[in-house]
Amino acid sequence: MRRRPDSIPLVKADTAAIAALVTLLRRQTEVDLQPHWRLAPATVQAEGCLIAQGFETWSIAERNEKQHIAWPRGQKTLWLACCWTIPDRCDRWPVADMALRLALTWWAEAAEVYVDGQLVQTGDLFDCSSRVLLRDMAQPGDRLQLLLRLVSPGHDDGALVRSQLIFESSTDLPELSFLGQELAVVNSFAEQLQPELLPKLEAIAQSFADLDCSQADTADRLARLRDQLAAIAAPIRQRRVSLLGHAHLDLAWLWPVAETWEAAQRTFESVLQLQAAFPELTFGHSTPALYEWIERNRPDLFVAIQAQIAAGRWEVNAGPWVEPELNLVSAESLVRQLLYGQRYSTETLGVQNRVAWLPDSFGFCWQLPQLLQQAGIDTFVTQKLRWNDSTQFPHGLFRWRSPDGSEVLALMSAPIGTGIDPEAIANYSWEWEQQTGSQESLWLPGVGDHGGGPTRDMLEQARRWQQSPCFPQLQFETLTAYLERLGDRDRLPVWNNELYLEFHRGCYTSHADQKAYNRQAETALYSAEVWASFASLLTGADYPKVNLEAAWKATLFNQFHDILPGSAIPEVYADADPEWQQAIATAHQVKSEALTAIAAHIAWTAPPSSTAQPWLIFNDLPGDRSTVIAIDGHWRIFDLSGQELPSQFTPTETLVAVTVSGMGWLGLWREAAIATIQAIDPTAPLHLSNDWLSAEIDPETGDLLQLRDRQGRELLDGQGNQFQRFQDQGQYWDAWNIDPAYEQHPLPSPELQSLTWLEQGPLRWRLRRILSCDRSTITQDYVLTVADPWLKLETTIDWQQRHELLKVAFPTTVSAPVATYEMAAGAIARPTQPQTPAEAAQWEVPALRWADLSDLQGGLAILNDCKYGYDCRDRQLRLTLLRGSTWPDPQADLGQHQFAYAIYPHPDSWQAAGVAPLARRLNQPLTGQPAPFAQGALQPSQTLLNWNADQLLPLALKRSETGDRWLLRCYEAIGQTAELVLTGDRTWQIGARLDGLEQPLSSSSTEVQPWQIASFELLQPTQEN
Template sequence: MTIKTAHIIAHSHWDREWYLPYEKHRLKLVRLMEDLIKAFERDPEFANFHLDGQYIVLEDYLQMMPHRAEQVRSLVEQGKLIVGPWYILQDEFLVSSEANARNLLIGILLSKKMGGYAKIGYFPDSFGNMGQAPQLIRQAGIDVAVYGRGVKPVGFNNEVQSGNEHTSKYSEMYWESPDGSRVLAILFANWYNNGMEIPTNPEAAKAYWAEKLAAAEAFASGPELLFMNGCDHQPLQKDLSRALRTAGEMLPDVEFRHSSFPEYIEALRQANPDALDVVRGELRSQWTDGWITLVNTASARVYIKQQNVRSQTLLEKVVEPLVVMAHLTGSSYPRHELLYAWKTLLQNHPHDSICGCSIDEVHREMMTRFAKSQQVAESIAADSAAAVAAAVDTSGFDPESARPFVVFNTSGHSRSGVVRTTVDIERRYFDHQAPHEKYEAFKEEYHTFDPEEWIVTDEGGKPVEANIEPLGPVFGYDLPDDRFRQPFWAFQVDVELYVKDVPGIGYRTYALVRKDSLTKAESVSPAAGGVKADGNAMENRYLRVEIAEDGSFTLLDKVNGRKYEGLGIYEDTGDIGNEYMYRQPDGEVPLTTEGLSADIRLVKHTPLAAVYRIERVWNLPLGADALLDEEIRSMVPFRYRKSRRVSETAGVKIVTELTLGKDSRSVGIRSMIDNTVKDHRIRMLFKTGLAADHVMADSIYEVARRPIQPEAAWSNPSNAQHQNAFISLSDGIAGLTVANQGLNEYEVLPAHNTMAVTLVRGVRELGDWGVFATPEAQCLGTHVLEMELISHDADVVESGAFIEAYQFPVPWTVHQTGVHGGKLPANHTFLEWEGDHLAFSALKLGEENEDLMFRVFNVSSAAPTTLSFAPSFQVNGVYESTIIEERGEEMGRNEQSRYTAELGPAKIQTVGIRPAL
């Protein structure tokens, strides 16, 4: 007879903030930790406690109770408090690839400093799991994952499924990434509370364990049974040792062990792991009925998602590349400041935070954290750009009239496009004496400023196509390192120029100069590819956009001849669900702007860009009827609600701006919605007409291929899914991609294979286990939503359109400088690299060394590729590295003095570079 072992793991799933604000949750955490310290002191049988796979619980506790630091460190070193490997328990899909990686890296480093970490990929409550998780954690030396959602190993009423390659017969399985990385995976089949509040009374214990053991055995592959002694914010079970002794006395054929994950996993490996099934890729509950996926957290409180993308992009794709450039130029690396900015951002990434499914107080505090992280990032970026610009040799420009400025591309890929910046023609510093009079004098001196007398040139004096508009005197100030603040009036001009082929980790230098200072004052004639606009249409050499009377538009791709009609229609439906799940009222017909008249105006037209503004006031229902409040108060499950929207309406003003730039194969879309109504969802629809059975969606370190039609068990009328930077459809010959900034929810509708992107969703309750009103989740007020519609050949990967989609949220960085010598050339790339299907991910310094960490990933899940790169600076060595910045094999140069690495499909590759500074 096989002896069963019941592994009881003491834990508390610690949502940092959720149905209570952060500080109220933290006080409960303090009580838990105090009880734990006492339990370890008083009960030698109390073996250990799992701190939910995240380091931040210790950080939060010790910030309030710093006198406990050495006690905590000792308990971690002894293995009694089990922490890490994550910094926080994130939502995997709603944060960037790099944010997932930094969460792991920072969590491991901090946990190691505190005494060690658990080598477990812990995902207890993520709302779905990313397909690249096995590769990510394998790179961190972790070969086991534990998760609670995303895969369905059993059917209704505990009926074990078989014959489905997407699911597992057991709660133990193998999980494989698209690159082939595989880990042992354990599902909380009976959730992470299946061993909570174990009774000490013998009769109660007998009944308790009869039920619990049978439930676990129904899913387990062998005699090693997992029981989680805890739940959300669960206080410590102080009599756990006694409860386990009672269980052993009542059931002598079962070994009840106060266990740990390392012990349980080791025992599991000794069983028969070869009999386990394999699940592959993303685990998004795609094999369920679709009602409890929690996917609509992707559209809850969109304003939070937008700020998150801004914060992530600033750190990953602006600050860190600029800081590396400045460091290579001689500046010190602001390591601690960057870590603070990253940690502040990551504190907004727990699944109940970034998902927008908490009470209003939580999300107000999140906005402050976003602001803090952004303020630090913006300051570091400005300082770094200034340091590099000061080292650029601009002596080729006229010293009297030139106003040089450096255009940085930090997106990682070569980039062309329209750049807009302000340039100071002159600054007048002033003290505290009569600043108004000095302003008036300055204004009078420049009142006849003529932009026709100025021109933009490149470093060789060649004119560049640009538009120059005076802005007038504006206030500014310097904060020197060695003296008091210096206020000034600056006469500024707005400069819009077209830049071409700016290197991905580099810059180009331009200058605003007076025409009369040039030896030969060339005039700039609009080059081919300029934008034309007439009536309600605009076009360049690649695209033509025609706007209909209802504000929808037709896109003609002149390259491949494809025409897409009926783009940009708005759709509105009621939503009687909650922050977790969308629920359209029964029998409701969606409202759309199709056929509704709109005011269409051309508001900007230059050879570089044209902008059409489309305005309308759309009368929409005020909100749900009174029944919804009663259904919420009485906790009627959202899917069974009968509420409808009222007949009364209010005007919702929607302004859409369509922008077409010079030489662009994409259309910029800026949507401004003044949301005045409640309980609804607004989406923008893109009818493609493309024959495709799958959508390609940007996910975490991969472009995922997802079927448009859901699995057979799916019964939810909505099939909304997560996206990160973009979604794309293609028939193999042509394709359309919609890139976004913080719009994480999409659906592909069967009619015309229409891509629908959620812009605003408003609901009135948190949902889940209680009654929590969230009036601010109605998202009333003005929202500005940005997308880019990219037309291309083939699919988004083969065409390379993914590069433009990834670049879309990344701003250009421009810094004005003077005419001076310098050790850097006027145009420069710090790290030149190439590789088919490769996406840039990061360029930073190591967390524990001065090595450059350069990371890319293969967006193709089918084709291998080669990374080839050449630093422009002297190096002391190059080596292969990992997500956690471990040093691997040294890399040598080839005959062309370049470094190369072979990357398999879906491979994440980090390279360490030791600069010879």
């Protein structure tokens, strides 16, 4: 992704003589074409003579205050024409026999450049700069015919930002504009790093103030000027800029995935051709998923890439399977991103990556250093924090530390999608030196976003500037070679926090369907692997590794940082949705087959009656779980002793309260029953209560009037569970960004249409409210059971709003300096009362399954099953539900959304109240399944696997990728050291401790440090430790 290009900045100089000399030098070999373009009619014939078609009668194109030629958005086509005769002199400098180039920068969805009736260049929003060779040797009097066809973006006005003719020298003395750039580079170096040089540089510039380029001694004077600049620039030559060719390639964004495969082939073929012509060129690319596609579909191209990798000229900078969204995915998803990425790189490309190359993801969770380190990666690279809208990130090179103490080297790279722009390179180098103290910087030339990579012109420019005495040394090399020279890492500053991007806050919410699919896939795959593992261990069933890997890879692909965030065109989601659905269906099928295999091996006791049927309830989380389950149809339910359990009938279900042991199952009997459904009292008080909480509903709004915890503390300070609407528009990055001033534009809250009791106990209560706003309808059920400590809000929204933001708010009586939010494998505390600009910029933050606001007496947690955006200010905790952006997807979020969130008022801290495991339970409900009568070796109720420490939450139970061991992965969730001690009906043992790539570590400790992610080999009872 890239920002809209703007005009080339002028020299930053405090001294007029330097600026004047730069302008004078550039004027001698550069011509600004912006005033010379005319508006050609849509009927213009590109191949025909422009003069004959009426060129001289066409209107001059108007320029705005930025000197851009702009035209309206909406994929409107603009034709610009220019007829220009090569003069004897450019200003006063003779130009005969010099090379002539056309330099262009546009902001257009599509661009075509015609020279003398021939199409010579195409481009788009990403390939938006061009340097076209017009003549090898310019001849005065030669007439140029230039024509541009530009199509404006659908979401933004188009613009021709810059157009210049540049005459280039082939002699030892470069053209004057090149000399002007050298002067500008030396000036910027003096301004930023050695201001004591400015007076001397100013004096040199003043001595050439009378330069007349028409005089015979001009060449000699210019040679002396360059010599004097070179003398001052000697310190610059002590600096070095490493170049690594790059082609950022978004797997899907403003184009579908199929187009990405085509762009990748073109890009990689281009790079290989350029490496043949420019042996110095090194190139780096990420994304093992992309290499795998090339391997399968273009084996010839893949073999050529492998050869360059072996030669050290093509660097695999990968790490994860794709470049994913890193705020919204689970820790296990990140483990698999790295596991599959590293395995492919090692086994197929012959490289184990030490670098996580993530230039464009929209912020980075705090546990990423630990996850990277466990996958054998010690360096993290991004440039995205340069996009911050409020503060400048303080470090360019630093040690990034996770909460458990794990560290990686972190590098804020130069911008991506750039060319060989000497002034930009120089300014970045000086900035880098000021930030890091290092005189060695890294630049990444290459067209990006839609692929492209380095161009021939970039490489030719690099060769020219390698020879300049006024520029840092330029050298193509690999990122690995560059990193090895960065020196002692111990001296670097430490960043011990998340890397929050002060931008793109709407991506936590946009395209809510993608967020729901992601959560469903992650939870379904966890459950599928747990039960497939147990089925294999207990019954000998085959472990479906191939199917699970395919489902995981589809999920990981759709976690790409422009798919999951909701920032792509409709065609992308037409491809992604079936992939999500298939991954989820595969997980469900694997789980169903595993549960069926287990059920077939259970030995049942005698049933309570001849018509009773076995029924199993499975729990895939550790710890006993008490809840109310729903069974389709109407049944009498009996425990294994034949005792009938209390139940409640709804029109379609039977409800029963059960307790199921950790990672195990509970056997019951069910017998068909004639239902007696309790009559509903429509006048009953709007009050809900159980042993954990009590709530009162406002009959006028349907909002919460009161919410008390089990000790009777009131948690609300005003109406809670209140839907709030805001206007959310005016942002260029529509799907990405929430309007920072949205709270200044509130809209009327949805109005209550009805409030109706649907269920009134004794096991479950359900109160439904229906609200409406404009064209949208909200149907929400307050659901409370006798067994669950939360009040659940089951919500269906028919959303038809555009450029609106919908939140649900809970004003609380809790006053605390921080709110706590779940992140991948941990929790993060963020200020509720910002004290710094950086803290104030976090006015919308990401979280996974829960957020909590607590003081010393207790607090309020919001749990959810597919939402990710929160904010907390002034004792008010809010969950963001929906948006209504129209670009790049005009239909984003329109239609029906089903989701649930729950509110959990609790005494004590969030840790003591068990907020983290409860949120897991909300997302991983128990599973019920009928069972056959069998006489196997398994008991009808059993605890397969449990452990003693409640704060150790499971991430995975699976077979290893090599198939030779079983693996249990968990993490410490509350910041306190824990010991993993396995319990249960089977005598499992813990084997070797494993890293994130499932390889044994030297330590076999079962102690898990605060916030640590730990993987263990799980030994079967028959195995020896």
